[in-house]
Amino acid sequence: MGMRRVAIVGAGLTKFVRRAQETGKELAYEAAKMALDSCELTLEDVGCVSLGTAPDAFDGVHMKGEYLSDGAGGWRKPVMRPYVGGGTGVFNAIHGWFHVASGLFDICLVVAEEKMSSCYPHPAGAFLTIFDHTTEQPLKPNLIWIFALEMRRYMETYGISHRDIALVSVKNKKNAMDHPCAQIPQEITVDDVLNSEVLADPVHRLDISPTSDGAAALVLVAEHIAKKITDKPVWIDGVGWNVDTAYWATRDLCYPRYVEKAARMAYEMAGIKEPHKEIQVAEPYDPFDYKELHHMEGLLLCGKGEAPRLTAEGVTARDGNLPTCPSGGLLGVGNPIAASGVMKICEIFWQLRGEAGKRQVPGKPKVGLAQAWGDLMQVGTVIVMKV
Amino acid sequence: MNNKKYDFKGTPLRGSDIKEKKVLTTSWRPNLQYAWDDGVAIGRYLKELKNGKIIARKCNKCERIMIPPRMFCELCFRATDEWVYVENTGVINTFSISYVHWDAKRIKEGEKPFIPAVIEIDGASEGMGILHVLGEVDPEDVKSGMRVKAVWKSPEERIGAITDIKYFKPI
Numbered sequence: 001m002g003m004r005r006v007a008i009v010g011a012g013l014t015k016f017v018r019r020a021q022e023t024g025k026e027l028a029y030e031a032a033k034m035a036l037d038s039c040e041l042t043l044e045d046v047g048c049v050s051l052g053t054a055p056d057a058f059d060g061v062h063m064k065g066e067y068l069s070d071g072a073g074g075w076r077k078p079v080m081r082p083y084v085g086g087g088t089g090v091f092n093a094i095h096g097w098f099h100v101a102s103g104l105f106d107i108c109l110v111v112a113e114e115k116m117s118s119c120y121p122h123p124a125g126a127f128l129t130i131f132d133h134t135t136e137q138p139l140k141p142n143l144i145w146i147f148a149l150e151m152r153r154y155m156e157t158y159g160i161s162h163r164d165i166a167l168v169s170v171k172n173k174k175n176a177m178d179h180p181c182a183q184i185p186q187e188i189t190v191d192d193v194l195n196s197e198v199l200a201d202p203v204h205r206l207d208i209s210p211t212s213d214g215a216a217a218l219v220l221v222a223e224h225i226a227k228k229i230t231d232k233p234v235w236i237d238g239v240g241w242n243v244d245t246a247y248w249a250t251r252d253l254c255y256p257r258y259v260e261k262a263a264r265m266a267y268e269m270a271g272i273k274e275p276h277k278e279i280q281v282a283e284p285y286d287p288f289d290y291k292e293l294h295h296m297e298g299l300l301l302c303g304k305g306e307a308p309r310l311t312a313e314g315v316t317a318r319d320g321n322l323p324t325c326p327s328g329g330l331l332g333v334g335n336p337i338a339a340s341g342v343m344k345i346c347e348i349f350w351q352l353r354g355e356a357g358k359r360q361v362p363g364k365p366k367v368g369l370a371q372a373w374g375d376l377m378q379v380g381t382v383i384v385m386k387v
Numbered sequence: 388m389n390n391k392k393y394d395f396k397g398t399p400l401r402g403s404d405i406k407e408k409k410v411l412t413t414s415w416r417p418n419l420q421y422a423w424d425d426g427v428a429i430g431r432y433l434k435e436l437k438n439g440k441i442i443a444r445k446c447n448k449c450e451r452i453m454i455p456p457r458m459f460c461e462l463c464f465r466a467t468d469e470w471v472y473v474e475n476t477g478v479i480n481t482f483s484i485s486y487v488h489w490d491a492k493r494i495k496e497g498e499k500p501f502i503p504a505v506i507e508i509d510g511a512s513e514g515m516g517i518l519h520v521l522g523e524v525d526p527e528d529v530k531s532g533m534r535v536k537a538v539w540k541s542p543e544e545r546i547g548a549i550t551d552i553k554y555f556k557p558i
Contacts, residue, residue: 015397148483
């Protein structure tokens with residue numbers, strides 16, 4: 001395609017917390033600095049910055065990208081801010097990939113930050129404006145409604161029980177117990193999930209990831225730089241993204257076709273023909289427990305309606321054949337929107353390098369995948385990574 | 388992982404840190420107001436709602452009858468062709484029983500939960516649904532696949548808004 005090969009050589013992450021004392025800018029700095037330090041580069045080496053952060057409404061800071069840019073290492077540098085709602089994290093890394101693959105820059109610092117706690121009384125209120133302002137907003141929808149509607153459709157189409165789905169929450173929150181940045185690592189049972197507060201049936205409290213503050217960062221470099229500075233580059237060999245119509249109620253919510261399209265694009269680029277066999281560790285986007293299953297199916301990691309069975313059989317456990325969300329995911333580590341997508345890429349980076357410590361999946365995985373999702377049930381963003 | 392090598396930054400706060408002023412905050416309550424223009428397609432949709440009717444728009448190439456109506460077909464990427472009245476009845480595709488308001492506040496004790504639903508409207512193409520709420524039904528009696536009908540505000544109360552339909556109720 002005339003594109004250069006791009007490697008991830010550094011990763012940085014802050015703790016994910018309900019409310020951080022640090023400003024968004026300070027969080028962005030901590031993650032960016034850690035990512036640079038991890039590969040012994042300095043800001044001077046950085047050619048450009050790709051900065052991801054979700055709606056300005058959370059922070060209440062207009063032009064949040066520009067506000068955050070110096071914390072993200074963007075001072076007097078070419079900075080761009082890509083944005084696709086919850087899909088922003090992975091989209092941001094894809095965007096960074098472009099900068100390097102195109103030959104325009106040799107080193108791109110990818111930074112994502114979210115500070116949701118500034119929004120009162122609850123950041124959920126800021127989501128009202130994602131719904132169509134004329135035909136939906138007057139009905140005063142809560143963000144959870146759309147997940148509840150999709151979750152029920154998914155359950156009823158394939159005959160899946162809430163019990164099947166709750167296993168994802170149990171798994172991910174437990175995985176998070178080994179993550180030093182996790183906001184809600186917990187050892188819970190399926191019954192705890194089913195008995196937790198009903199918010200919008202079928203969605204219960206413990207089906208949902210928390211709102212969070214946090215930041216994450218990556219250093220992306222061209223092949224010739226990667227070979228100079230590390231013997232463990234992690235290659236971005238496939239990227240894909242796709243957007244479906246915002247008329248979300250006019251398409252079948254049982255299956256995320258846009259995720260499949262994004263995945264097929266990434267797989268084709270990475271030369272992956274049988275994703276369910278070739279992908280060895282995955283971080284599908286899990287803001288709600290059923291979403292991990294929904295996304296595994298969209299990512300073609302299993303057939304439609306089959307993801308709950310794989311979960312029940314332990315295939316997706318950290319020591320299973322296809323570990324999913326070994327980090328603990330958004331359900332366990334937390335969900336500072338844009339930062340959570342980059343956190344997933346950090347996790348695959350560490351997993352493929354064999355540096356995930358207590359979270360390390362066995363078998364020295366060589367091929368991994370991170371995916372994010374967002375907007376009105378309409379955006380899929382996928383990255384395939386290899387060592 | 389690099390746990391040993393790295394000190395992950397980030398300082399978690401508690402609610403009490405704010406109350407006790409251990410951490411200082413500056414707050415602002417914006418009073419922003421917007422007036423959104425109705426647009427060509429949705430403008431007609433709203434006018435028809437005021438008349439107690441639901442209107443869709445047809446693309447003669449893919450032959451889809453689309454609701455909410457739109458002046459362009461996003462699949463064929465061409466102008467749509469005709470206005471088509473559809474029924475004020477439909478089928479529940481999926482629904483929820485919600486105990487939270489839009490801003491995540493819980494409903495009060497004794498208050499009825501909201502029942503949002505995707506309703507596939509009769510007369511529109513298969514799978515064409517809209518978001519609305521259900522009424523005159525006990526939450527435990529709601530089922531996907533149930534047929535429902537729009538319950539309108541009185542003509543004097545209607546203003547040309549999606550809320551001119553108070554809710555849909557089972558037929």
